[in-house]
Amino acid sequence: MNAHILAKCQRFIESLAHMRKLKMRVIRADEKSITVVLPVQEQLINHAFDTYMHGGVLTTLVDTASSLSTIPALKEYELCPTLDLRIDHMSTPVLSQPLYAYAECYRVTRNVLFTRATVYQENPEKPVAYAISTFMRPGEGNTDPAFKAMIDGDNVEEVN
């Protein structure tokens, strides 16, 4: 666990309207990986078709976790757009348990970041889904400076 990286990830996730809507949280972060949780919540449950609770939302969870895993991989925050994302669904998640996504960025090049992610419920050894993704690095100076400073945790000095 790395408190500095965790704080950066939390600032990122909390700044996104859609993450707040889904109550998604980063629960672990270290130099190599991050873990995100999607809590059980009424707005995602249809009691008539309970097995389909996660239709679509698992994709959002995986995309978020993969994107967050680029934070520990880079010294300073860069807003990296997703190039592609592929998910294999191994089994249907149950509705009574939260969904966890563990993601790591396993390769960083000058232009591209490569990530992989696992989605599980009770047992990380029994994933419900696997995903791989690539992200484009924006290039120096192409991340909004105020947003970068907010994520990195620097004090933003207002110069007027």
Add this chain to the structure above:
Amino acid sequence: MDTLQSLVSEAHETGDYQPVIDLIPYARVIGVECERFGEEMIFRLPRNPENIGNPTIPAIHGGVIASFMELTAAFELTLQLEQPALAKIIDFSVDYMRAGLDRDTFAMCKIERQGRRVGNCTITAWQDRKSHPIASARGHFLLDTLSSFR
């Protein structure tokens, strides 16, 4: 699955697909809508500040776009089956081509091959024009056994 079957036939009769879409809670959360033009269905994701995932542009969350496309395929398959059953996802792969801006997004699904058990789909998502896609995706879906026995 009687409820689904009657919901689907009623939707085809009235042209109001919302009751079918609302079966999947996340489709309701992000606000998916559907309209039929002849035999073609166009899915719409209306502009929604709660779907933002990049506050600097601002742009729609990439996961929301992918989910919208995945749901487009699931609904297209479900509504096209002779005996409707919710299609279950096997795999999904999306390529992002442009940022999805904070405005309405549209998607269409083409069923490339529908076998007895598996459907193969390609999905295109766009904002200003279809020939200018923001993302394209492909996926496989398991069709419920109930429907494949026919």
